[in-house]
Amino acid sequence: MSYVGIILTLVFVNNVVLSQLLGLCPLVSASRRVESAAILGFAVTFVSSLAALATWAVERLVLLPLDIGYFRIVAFVLTTVGLVRLLDFLVLRTSSSLRASLQVYLPLLVPNCAVLGITLIAERSGYGALESFVAGAAAGAGFLVSILLLASIREKLESEWVPRPLRGLPIALISAGLIALAFLAFDKALVKNLIG
């Protein structure tokens, strides 16, 4: 599939959150403010693009030559966790203000099923190195788009009256459901028409 096709598919048609239902914990817990949603969204995009590339390398250089495919889950988990730790270490050495703002979101980045899910999707699609990187970035961008949409809805909801049982998580989930409903307009046929 072409790069444009991968991007359109992963951002709009098979959006990690709205269609694959991955990464709901960070989606719900970081979408109260648009600003925090944007920080987490960019962090996830960054991590997932690098994680997709790193797990591609692990798959090609370690798992396939040694024929230990059953080791994939452990290898991918260690790769993504190690990657986040490495980034944390590098950010620590460069700037302390960036680290302070990112540190809050670190627990949401380490066991993030969206990131692991993206690497597994890229592996199952049989992408090459650059395709994996683009797919990781596009899927992360899909997460960014959906968390930004949800956060702006939740900010507006704060000034509205919401029935008490629906306050908090239920209304956030229902809002996410309605965004997902809107995203149903993007389907495979649309991508096919756009890029042939």
Next chain:
Amino acid sequence: MKGALRDNPVLALALGLCPSLAITTQAVNAIAMGVAVLLVLVCARLVSGLLDSVLLERSRAVVHILVVAILTTGVYEAMGSLFPALTRSLGIYVPLIAFNCLILDGTPGEARGVGRLALDALGMGIGFTLALLLIAVLREALGAGTITLFPLAGWSGVLRIPVLHDAPLRVMTMSVGAFLTLGYLRALFAWIELRRREGRT
């Protein structure tokens, strides 16, 4: 049992719903996923509880993740050879048990004994399975008008619901249905909780 009903992890705490909500399109998927999570959860708590006494404080988090990943691999491979078709239909969501928030957000094991920890995990796992099953039955009944269970000697394992089967709300089997079902169920439980608290005062 307290863990299974009152502290129901999916409906009350909303943890661990990430990788599991996606497969609640059929009752049989929910049962399979629930049992898989239950196995990993109980074993992970047992192993981590035992390891915690010999591990350094700072290495625990990584070891816990590693233990869960290894157990997930075991469950995934076992499911793959026992029920190949079912495992294929669950796709990436069985490997994703490794990053299930419910399993990783464990309480430290020192405070209570390992046995107690495993029992709590068992309760949570049963509650998780029941919650997944409830969401799946609602979504499948509304979205397809059927309830798919295991095929047993001569019976296909599919229950048909008369009216809904002819005119199902297809959107409920899509991701939209998962968000809406969980959202309204949470609201229902919050409403029951509010009513109960008002009745007490």
